[in-house]
Amino acid sequence: MLDELDRSIIRQLQEDLPIVRNPYKVLSGHLGISEDEYIKRTKYLAENSFIRRFGAALNHRSLGFSANAMAVWIVPDEKAEDIGKIMASFKEVSHCYQRPAFEGWPYNLFTMIHGKSHDECEKIAELIGEKTGINKYRLIYSTKEFKKTSMKYFVEDNM
Amino acid sequence: MDLIDSQLLNIIQKDFPIDSKPFEIIANIMNITEDEVLSRIRKLKKEGIIRRLGGIFDSKKLGYVSTLCAVKVQPQKIEEAAAFINTFNEVTHNYLRDNEFNIWFTLIAYSQERIQEILERIQGKFSDCIIINLPSKNLFKINVNLNVSDE
Numbered sequence: 001m002l003d004e005l006d007r008s009i010i011r012q013l014q015e016d017l018p019i020v021r022n023p024y025k026v027l028s029g030h031l032g033i034s035e036d037e038y039i040k041r042t043k044y045l046a047e048n049s050f051i052r053r054f055g056a057a058l059n060h061r062s063l064g065f066s067a068n069a070m071a072v073w074i075v076p077d078e079k080a081e082d083i084g085k086i087m088a089s090f091k092e093v094s095h096c097y098q099r100p101a102f103e104g105w106p107y108n109l110f111t112m113i114h115g116k117s118h119d120e121c122e123k124i125a126e127l128i129g130e131k132t133g134i135n136k137y138r139l140i141y142s143t144k145e146f147k148k149t150s151m152k153y154f155v156e157d158n159m
Numbered sequence: 160m161d162l163i164d165s166q167l168l169n170i171i172q173k174d175f176p177i178d179s180k181p182f183e184i185i186a187n188i189m190n191i192t193e194d195e196v197l198s199r200i201r202k203l204k205k206e207g208i209i210r211r212l213g214g215i216f217d218s219k220k221l222g223y224v225s226t227l228c229a230v231k232v233q234p235q236k237i238e239e240a241a242a243f244i245n246t247f248n249e250v251t252h253n254y255l256r257d258n259e260f261n262i263w264f265t266l267i268a269y270s271q272e273r274i275q276e277i278l279e280r281i282q283g284k285f286s287d288c289i290i291i292n293l294p295s296k297n298l299f300k301i302n303v304n305l306n307v308s309d310e
Contacts, residue, residue, distance in 0.1 A: 002221075017175075021182060035179060049220055050216060051214045053302065055171050055175035056168065057215065080297065084297060088300035097227075098296045105260070105291055140258045141257050142263075144255035146242075146244070146262075147251070150215070151223075
């Protein structure tokens with residue numbers, strides 16, 4: 001179980017790490033604990049997967065990955081597990097989920113495909129289709145970003 | 160962006176050192192000075208190539224619930240609906256997409272009840288929209304790092 005000190009550390013680490021020689025010393029000072037204690041607890045959070053990834057979040061667009069397609073696939077439920085794993089193995093796929101289907105929305109596997117153009121995304125989707133034998137799919141592109149933030153945990157009005 | 164920047168980005172995207180002097184560790188791996196690592200990271204942040212340096216948390220492990228929602232709303236109502244959806248702090252991503260379900264957003268909230276409450280408030284305000292709630296049943300891959308090429 002996480003205690004209040006862990007939650008304070010999470011509140012800091014979900015913001016920006018100070019770019020100084022001893023960033024954890026600075027952060028631990030704000031909480032009034034030792035640097036050693038701070039590092040020990042942060043390692044615990046990382047080793048026990050509370051932290052999924054620790055490091056830099058990059059701006060994909062400025063790195064040339066300007067086309068991001070949400071590919072949605074119709075896959076028989078009993079095959080979803082195997083096919084999901086194959087789709088996840090493509091390096092251009094950053095996210096792969098199985099989700100429920102609805103009347104009017106038959107697509108149950110979702111992959112985010114990153115490419116440098118729509119053409120490139122479409123080619124990757126074709127390759128995925130060939131490898132998995134799934135030919136019922138659509139690529140859906142975002143045409144406007146209304147919001148993109150990182151989640152703030154354990155803050156007021158959200159606990 | 161030069162070759163050293165690309166190498167640096169590939170290293171710090173994952174497993175940033177949790178150690179008293181993390182930038183010195185990176186400097187030693189790359190055979191450059193700690194000062195150079197610090198100044199390059201500051202520059203990459205200033206240029207917006209690094210959005211944030213910190214932790215990305217597993218919402219489920221922290222006791223939160225997440226989902227993806229799609230909304231079918233009349234074209235003339237899109238902007239108003241998107242703005243209303245954005246007012247909830249629990250909405251982390253929100254996009255217009257080229258589909259009959261034209262607004263897609265992700266939600267992370269402290270409980271399933273809170274997610275239902277938010278969806279009901281959106282439905283209440285835009286009574287003729289159709290909202291589908293698509294929580295993941297199975298996760299095969301999430302947010303793996305993209306290789307920064309040396310081109």
